[in-house]
Structure formats: structure tokens, C-alpha cells
Amino acid sequence: MSRQPELQEQVYSEIKDINVYDPESLTEAKLLNHCLNETLRLTPSLYFFPRKATADTWLKLDDTRKIMIPKGTTIRLDIWNANRNEFFWGKDVSGYPADAYVPARWDVLASEGISRRNLTHFGFGLGARVCPGQFLGQLEVGLVVGAFIKVFQFKAVNKATGARAGVTTKPDDGTLIDLELR
Numbered sequence: 001m002s003r004q005p006e007l008q009e010q011v012y013s014e015i016k017d018i019n020v021y022d023p024e025s026l027t028e029a030k031l032l033n034h035c036l037n038e039t040l041r042l043t044p045s046l047y048f049f050p051r052k053a054t055a056d057t058w059l060k061l062d063d064t065r066k067i068m069i070p071k072g073t074t075i076r077l078d079i080w081n082a083n084r085n086e087f088f089w090g091k092d093v094s095g096y097p098a099d100a101y102v103p104a105r106w107d108v109l110a111s112e113g114i115s116r117r118n119l120t121h122f123g124f125g126l127g128a129r130v131c132p133g134q135f136l137g138q139l140e141v142g143l144v145v146g147a148f149i150k151v152f153q154f155k156a157v158n159k160a161t162g163a164r165a166g167v168t169t170k171p172d173d174g175t176l177i178d179l180e181l182r
């Protein structure tokens with residue numbers, strides 16, 4: 001967001017009058033939520049999930065083929081690439097290329113009646129082990145980022161910052177930004 005000053009100002013004008021950071025007022029902050037969704041999609045905190053097959057498991061592919069995962073095999077679910085898969089997230093579905101940071105795609109998806117649950121978005125995992133703290137997490141992040149934008153204007157120090165793979169995804173430069181009080 002810091003590399004897009006206009007976007008930062010749009011989020012600011014949306015939240016500047018929010019004084020109570022409760023779930024209702026944060027739900028109203030649509031652009032802020034779109035930015036957070038888009039950020040989690042492109043830079044998921046957990047960029048792969050390890051899994052171990054507890055039984056011989058057949059997976060059906062899109063065509064007629066099947067893959068057998070033998071019991072005991074450890075596999076890694078590739079969240080990083082699933083979240084930027086052109087088939088699920090690309091122009092035909094969301095109006096924008098899958099690997100571009102475009103918060104507005106969430107408006108397009110909503111207008112088509114498509115929610116994150118319909119897509120391969122694993123920001124909070126999916127299925128039986130989905131994150132039980134998802135809504136608390138979203139509330140906390142909305143609260144912190146919202147309050148931050150309300151108080152500061154900020155600019156990234158570096159033109160581009162890659163993602164560093166650790167246990168979780170982190171910005172390569174540790175998030176170097178210039179801050180100015182509004």
C-alpha cells in the first residue's frame with residue numbers, strides 16, 4: 001500500500017471518521033478490507049502447508065487422471081502459487097491479472113457473487129484445519145492498519161521489496177518506511 005500513495009489517501013478518507021474500531025465500523029471500511037484481502041492473497045503469512053497422508057489417498061485431477069499419495073508421504077501445499085493462479089484469480093474471473101496487486105478486484109468478485117471461499121485462497125487455510133482465529137485476526141489487522149493510516153502518512157524507503165521466506169512470509173527489508181504524522 002505504501003507504494004501507492006493514492007490508494008493510501010483513499011483508505012484514509014474512508015476511515016478518517018471511524019472513531020470506534022468495532023466489527024461493524026470495520027466492515028464498512030470496504031477499501032481497507034479489500035487491501036488487506038489482496039495483501040494476504042499475494043503474500044500469505046504461511047506460504048505452504050505441510051501435510052502427511054495418514055492413509056493411501058487417491059486424488060482426482062480435473063481430467064480423468066488420478067494421483068495416488070501413498071500413506072506416510074509428506075506433501076507441501078503450494079499456497080503462494082495457488083493464491084496467484086490465473087485460472088482462479090485472473091482477468092476472466094476478477095477483471096485483473098492474477099499476480100497484480102489490485103484491491104478493486106474484490107469489488108468485481110463481490111459483484112459476481114464470488115467470495116473467497118469459492119476460490120483457491122488459503123490465507124487462513126481451508127477445510128478441517130482452517131484458522132479458528134480468522135475473524136479475530138482480521139479484526140486485529142484492520143484495527144492496527146486502520147489506526148496507522150489514520151495517524152501517519154508513510155512511504156516505502158525502497159522502490160521494491162521482495163518477500164523473504166522464513167517460517168512465515170516477511171518483507172525482505174523488514175518494512176523500511178518513512179513516517180510523517182498527519
Ligand code: HEM
Pocket residue numbers: 045046049050122123124125126128129130131132133134136137138141
Ligand atoms: C491475520 C491473522 C492470521 C492469519 C493470517 C492466520 C493464518 C492461519 C493459517 C493459514 C492457518 C492454517 C494452517 C494449516 O492449515 O496448516 C491457521 C491455523 C490456526 N490459527 Fe490462525 N491466523 C491468524 C490469526 C489467528 C488468531 C488471532 C488465532 C487465535 C486467537 C489463530 C489460531 C490458529 C490456530 C489454533 C490454528 C490451527 C488450527 C488447526 O490446525 O486445527 N490464528 N492460521
